[in-house]
Amino acid sequence: MDHPAAPAVFGTDYPDRRPAAAVQAERAAVERQAGHLARLRADQPYRDNVLDTLQQRRARRGDLVSFERIPNGGFDVLVVAGVLVADRRHLDDERVQGLITELDLEPSPLSRLTGVVRLTPRGSDRLTGRAPEALAAIERHGAPVTFDHITPLGIVMKGKGGPNPTTGARPFPSGPLTGVPTPVAVIDTGISDEVRSDGWLAGIHSATNDDPLDAIPQPDNLLDLAAGHGTFAIGVVQQVDPAADLRMYRAMDSDGIGSESDVAQQIQAAVDDGARILSLSFGTQTLDDQGPPILRAALAQAIADAPDLLVVAAAGNCSDDRPVYPAAFSQEFPDNVVAVAALTAAGTPAPWSSHGPWVTCSTVGEGVVSTYVEGTESPIVQNPGDVFPPNAWAGWTGTSFAAxxxxxxxxxxxxxxxxxxxxxAFDQLIAAGNPVQYYGQAVTVLPGT
Known part of the structure; x- marks a missing residue:
């Protein structure tokens, strides 16, 4: 079906300053990015290799989240090794008690999330490497228990190539911008400590939100597999509103791995600090297509604390209609959560984007240009790896950069x-968009490549 290009909600306020020849040259890289995303769901050998590599890189790092994978008829579901999750109300249920006894688990509370508990092994990680066995035990007891999901990003969901150098850098606006900024929190890999001389990202970095860039498994003068993801995402927000009151919260490591428990803590911290818009560029499918309980509890608590909160979440790059969370919580919390799918650079539905009735809106996700980090790409991502100078800008593809x-x-x-x-503001923003089945209201903001 042919779709008209989505309208630009801010007209010509964000012109692409690249010469046509530069756009054409960079488009070749974008086509490789988008093409790989479109094939990723069916490319099990590639995904297996990536996940094997990620597990090997963190095998001797006890400070990093250890994960396992469970086949799911497409993308594997990644879960925290050795940890299950239950609703506190079900702890006395004989089915849950049977599971706790069989697997020798003990309840572990989550800060402020009184409705859910983690079930962790007593005195050991004896469930590590046994997620299928734990799943079988859950099914055997019929217990209303699930896993602490990994909410991955970076190479896990974006495939080969990573970001590419671009000539599309924007000058930082020189004039004052009127109005009162709304606090916006980006929950991601953190932000580089580079002090840029081009005016972008000034004052956002702190000791608690640092993206180390080169740390896994140990420093090797190469960027880690998801290094710079947060720097890129928050740069997208700042391009659209250079006067935004921006805060970065780190929930994923520099290889792009974080748990829903980690995300929940950062959602709470961001709302406690006054954020009223959250930008989330990560997500996971689940075994039963139901929302992960820790994320659900975190969002419910955040909305109770801040009823006017708006959570803007990437729909995912799975090229199918299975729900991806937290974006798909748009159906449970329609007044507070919006799921953002991706459009091509031409403003039409991107076939590699996750989509479905749970998607609220869509915008350009191909060849988005934003701030990046200094360093050399790992050959695991691209061989030979691109080299990014100080004040780097890059072009990248994914719903991570639409949201x-x-x-x-x-x-x-x-x-x-x-x-x-x-x-x-969101309702007003998308009112002029084109309705597209399974892609919500389609609008354009920044240009793609």
Missing amino acids: PQIAGAVARRCREQPSLTPKQ
Whole structure:
């Protein structure tokens, strides 16, 4: 089906300053990125190799999240090794008690999330490497228990190639921007400690949100597999609203791995610090297509604490309609969670994007240009790896870079019209979009490549 190009909600406010020849040259790299994403779901050998590599890189690092994988008829579901999750109300259920006894588990509370508990092995990690066995035990007892999911990003879900150097750097706006900025939190890999001389990302880095860039399994003068993901995502938000009150919260390591427990903690921290727009560029499918309970509890608590909160989440790069969480919580929390799918650079539905009735809106996700980090790419990502200088900019593809455009656009609307809540600003923003089945309201903000 032919679709008209999605309308630009801010007109010509974000012109592409690259010469046509540069765009054409960079488009070749974008086509490779998009083509690989479109094939990724069917490329089990590639995905197996990536996950094997990730597990090997963290095998001797007890400070990093250890994960296992469970086949799921497409993308494997990644789960924290040795940890299960239960609703606190079910702890006395004989099915759960039977599971706890069989697997020798003990309940472990989660800070402020009183409705859920983690079930961890007593005194050892005896479940590590045995996720299928744990799953079989859950099914055998019929216990209402699930896993602590990994919410991966980076190479896990974006495939080969990584970001590519670009000539599309934008000058930082020189004039003052009026209005009161709305606090926007980006939860990701953290942000580089580079002090850029081009005006972008100033004042966001802190000791607690540092993206180490080169740390796994140990420093080797190469960028880790998801290094710079957070720097890129928050740069997208700032391009759309350079006056935004931006905060970065690190929930994933520099290889792109973090648990839903880690994400939940950072959601709580961001809301406690006053954030009213959250930009989340990660996600996971689940075994039963139901929402992960820790993420559900974290969102419910955050919304109770801040009823006007808007959570803008990437729909995922799975090229199918299975729900990806936290984005698919748009169905449970429709006033507070929006799921953002991707469009091609031409403003039409991207076939590699996750999509479905749970998607709220879509915007360009191919060849998005943003701030990146200094360093040399690992040959695991691309061989030979690209070299990025200081003040680097890059082009990258994925719904990870569609979602922060919507977050930035909402922040801009709220700043320009202070009477609007983030949800009201979002509704106003997408009202002029084109409705596209399974891609929600299609709009464009920043240009793609």
